[in-house]
Amino acid sequence: MKYTISQNNWGEFNGQQIFIYQLTNSNGVKVSVTNFGAAIQSLSVPDHAGNMVDVVLGYDDLQGYIDDQFYIGTVVGRFANRIAGGKVLINGTTHQLTVKDGGFHHHGGKVGFNKKVWKPQSFTNEDGVGVILEYMSEDGEEGFPGNLTTTVTYTLNNQNQLIVDFDAVTDQSTLINLTQHAYFNLAGHNAGSILDHQLQLPLTNYLPVNAMQVPEGTLTPVSGTPFDFIEPTAIGERINEDNAQLILSRGYDHSWVVKKQDSDELKLAATVFEPISKRTLNVFTTEPGIHIYTGNFLDETITGKQKSSYPFRSGLCLETQHYPDAPNKPHFPSTLLNPGERFKSRTVFEFGVND
Template sequence: MKTLEIKEWGTIAGQQVFLYTLSNKNGTRVVLSNIGAAIQSVFVKDKNGNFVDVVLGYDTIEGYANDPFYIGTVVGRYANRIAGAKVDIDGTIWQLTAKEGGFHHHGGREGFNKKVWTPIAFDKTQGIGLMFSLLSPDGDEGFPGNLQVKVKYTLNDDDRLIVEYECHTDKSTVINLTQHTYFNLAGHNQGSITGHYLKVNAAQYLPVNDMIVPNGNLADVIGSPFDFSDPKQIGRDIDADDEQVALGSGYDHSWVLKNKRSPELLLAAQATESTSGRKLTVYTTEPALHIYTGNFLDGSVQGKDGYHYQRRDGFCLETQNFPDSPNKPHFPSAILKAGELFSSKTIFEFGLV
C-alpha cells in the first residue's frame, strides 16, 4: 500500500518547511523536504529484509540551511563548474557569482539547494510523490531570465525513485540541474564507501584542470583509474598515482554517456554493496554522470543520528550535462531559449544483488 505522510519541520526566514514520507507496498520509504527539494532519507531493505537509511542527510532544517556539501539537494541553476564564472549567450556576456579561484560552482552563493520550494503532493497509478516548484528570478546569481523550475519525485512499487525536471524561461539562459544525494548502501552512518562495487556504462570521461573544470578533451577510460567498464571497488584506484585522480583528490569527474542532449533514457551506472546485498541502478536522459566520492567531507558537519560524515562516507552519482558546457561549443549545449522547454529524467532503482 502506498502512502504519503506530511510533517511540519519548522520555518526558515518565515517560510514553512516540511518533511514528506513516501512509502510503497514493499516498505521502501523516501523522505523528502521542500528545503533544497532534498532527498532526506531513503529506507530500503537488505538481503535479510532489514530496512536501513542509505543516504546521507540532516535531522534539522539548520543542517540544510548551513550545509556546505550540497547533501541530498537539487543543485542549480547550473550544477558543477563554469570556468571564469562567465557565459556568452547570443553574444552577451553574463557575469556569474564566482568562488575563490574564479569559477562558478553549483549555482552560486545561494543556489537552488538553499531555496524553500513550493510543494504539491500527488497519488497516481504509477506512483506517489511530490512536485516541487521554484521561480529563479532574472539576475539570480548573475543568470539571465525568469526561470520556472519544477522537480518531480515519484516512488513506485518497483522500488524506483523517479526524478523529473522541467524548466522554461522568458529570456535565453543556461541550465544544468542535478540531484546531489550521497549514497552509502551499507547505511548512511556506516563509514567508507570504498568497498562498494561500481560499474559505469561509459567509454570516456572528461579530464579536468587544476580548477576541476574539464579541459575540453574526452579521454578513454581503458587503462586508467577511471575504467569502471566492469564492476570494480570504488577504492581500488581512488588513490592511484595518477594526475587526474590527484586533481580531484579522488573521483570528482564526469563520465560521458552520450555526446548530445536527447530524451533517450540510458543505463548509466550500477553500484552494489556485498555485506547488505543492496544494489542501486541509475538510468538517465542526461549526457553525463558526474561521480563524486565525498573527498571533501571532513567530519565538520553532524548528520542524522548524531553521526559526523567523514571523508568518503558517501558517493554521488550526479546525472547532468557536461560541466563548463557554456564555454565549450563542442560539448552538449546548455542554452535554454525563451519559449523552449527543458526536460530531464533520472531513475534511481533500488534492489538486491
C-alpha cells in the same frame, strides 16, 4: 499497490513554511523529501535479508540543511558543477555570474537552488506517490538572465524506483544544468567508507579536468586508466593511485560520457553494489553525463542524522547532468534554454538486491 504519503511541518525559513513529506510504497521503501533545497532527507531500502536501512546521508532537522556546505541531498542549480571564469556569452551578450575563490562559478552560485524554499504539492496515482516542487528563480539571480521556473518531481513506485523529473521554462535565453546531489552509502548512511562499494559504469569516455577542475574539453577513453569501471570494480581499488587526475581531485570527482548528444533516451549510467548488504543501485538517465564524486571533502566535523559523523569518502554522489563548463565548450551538449523551449530530464534510481 498501496502507497502512502504523510506531510509534517518542519519549521520556517525567512518566514516561509518548510515541510517534510514521507513517501512509502507497498514494499515498505520510504523516502523523505523536504521543500527546503528540494532535498532527499532519507531513503530506506531493504538488504538481502529484508532489513530496511536509510542509505542517504542527511540531517535530522531543518537547521542542518540551512548550515550545510556540502549540497547533501539537495537539488543543485541553476547550473550544477563548474563554469570557468564565470563570464558567459548568451546570444551575443556577456553575463557575469557569481564566482568562488579560484575564479569559477560553482553549483549555482552563492545561494543556489540548494538553499531555496520550493513550493510543494503532493500526489498519489497508479504510477506511484510523490511530491512536485517548484521554484521561480528571478532574472539576474546569481548573474543569470531570465525568470526561470523549475519543477522537480520525485516519484516512488512499487518497482523500488525513485524517479527524479526536472522541468524548466524561461522568459529569456539562459543557462541551465540541474542535478540531484544525494550522497549514497548502500551499507547505511552512517556506515563509514564507501570504498568497498563496487561501481560499474558502462561508459567508455570520461572528461579529464584542468587545475580549475573544469573539463579540458576532450572526451578521453577510460581504457588503461583508473577511470575504467566497465567491469564492476571497488571504488577504493585505484582511488589512491599516483594519477594526476585523482591527486588533483583528492579522488573521483569527474564526469563520464553517457551520451555525446542530447536525447530523451533513458540509458543505464551506473550500477553500484554493496557486498555486505547485497544492496544494488542502478542509475538510468536522459542526461548526457554522470558526475561521480566520492565524498572527498567530507570530514568528521559533519554531524548528520542520529548524531552520526560523515567522514572522508563516506558518501557516493551519482550526479546526472550536462557536462561541466559546457558554456565554454561549444562541442559539448548545449545548456542553453530559450523562451518557448522546455528543459526536461529524467533520472531513475532503482534499488534492489543481488544475492
